[in-house]
Amino acid sequence: MTLVKENSTWNFNKELSMQACPVSFVMNKIGGHWKPIILYQLMSGAKRYSELKRAIPTITEKMLIQHLKQLQADGLVIRTAEPVVPPHVIYQFSPRGESLKPVLNAIAAWGYEQWSSDGI
């Protein structure tokens, strides 16, 4: 995983923000370019790695696996691997991830509204 300089100003600010602003805290878990897209896909149910890849054609394998791992580390998704060949791995929301669904739906609903009311 990308290594991060422990004492960079940026890291310091990030920590501070996460402690001071609950919205920042959440953005750190579900924000960024790819996480919303992955989470959105998982909202319709468990998916295997290759399904996600196909569902999000523009994502690279590196990004997909990197963010899945992060979501796992944050306790939002669960990875289940069946020891068969070829491998069969599924990703799905954990209970904590499930509790995010209403939030994601609220976000998406606002997005749809704005989107239709002013074009892209």
Place this chain on the structure above:
Amino acid sequence: MTLVKENSTWNFNKELSMQACPVSFVMNKIGGHWKPIILYQLMSGAKRYSELKRAIPTITEKMLIQHLKQLQADGLVIRTAEPVVPPHVIYQFSPRGESLKPVLNAIAAWGYEQWSSDGI
């Protein structure tokens, strides 16, 4: 403002995502490192530039003004300047920004919940 290469892969993907995923669309408006923090401050009412600066001690003026401008451009905040010396400029939610409040509250609520249930 920062100029952006029109045809970069990243830009292309970003456009695609915003069209395909409503959550991404919203993240592009309110995500990133500083926007959530600024929006959170504005939720408690109109603030002048210097108040925001003091309320968010670790933000640089460059970041503050840059994101305020972006939020303005996205129609989420309104800037009002009184032509006095020293200048007096206030920033507040537009009606569209107001409509975001429930969403931000939902996000914050989830954040608080998670935060208390597993430490930072």
Place this chain on the structure above:
DNA sequence: ATAGCTGCTTACTTAAGGGTAAGTACTTGT
């Protein structure tokens, strides 16, 4: 007259995130 307040702007540097492309392990189908 000089420092201070306010709300910015600019030029430059660094750090983080993302993209490209290749490789790995292990088995089934041909």
Place this chain on the structure above:
DNA sequence: ACAAGTACTTACCCTTAAGTAAGCAGCTAT
């Protein structure tokens, strides 16, 4: 023997976001 499928991993580079530091305009209080 070799291609194909699955789920990754790795090394390297480029783009974008953020940080640093300085300056400006215009008035006011010392």
